[in-house]
């Protein structure tokens with residue numbers, strides 16, 4: 001019998017806690033159906049292979065094809081869903097080391113947000129826009145198609161926005177830019193700062 005190798009992450013907030021930025025219906029489809037499917041697919045694909053006991057980051061760094069696509073999508077969605085907190089939380093502006101790095105590498109938080117939204121809006125097709133750090137802590141914004149993740153470039157992923165249509169079509173229809181702009185209201189910068197400082 002096939003063991004449970006990878007499992008669906010539990011969200012650290014209620015499914016309606018991100019409204020009106022992300023609706024409960026979107027959370028139920030995006031987390032409960034899309035992400036669940038990637039988890040189920042990966043468990044089938046890695047059974048009996050060298051990948052079945054590897055952490056997701058290593059699978060993404062070493063695999064290709066269907067295993068890469070499903071492992072990448074799990075890693076990406078785990079980082080995505082775990083970076084949010086309810087609108088009413090008080091952690092939606094950066095502080096500390098991550099704020100210092102944003103000011104150093106982009107000039108200001110406003111300039112960073114503008115570049116990030118522009119790169120998310122102009123990414124052609126499906127994919128992800130990322131804030132990532134290099135080995136010296138320098139911040140970069142990358143556009144990754146499909147299941148891409150900056151770990152494949154040796155970068156540490158910190159923050160991401162999903163520009164697959166399934167992430168926003170229920171709530172925003174074709175208005176990708178409006179969706180990206182609204183996501184700042186639920187980013188948990190304490191979590192982004194923790195990722196940045198993590199060894």
Ligand code: MN
Nearest residue numbers: 162164166167
């Ligand atoms: Mn998605």
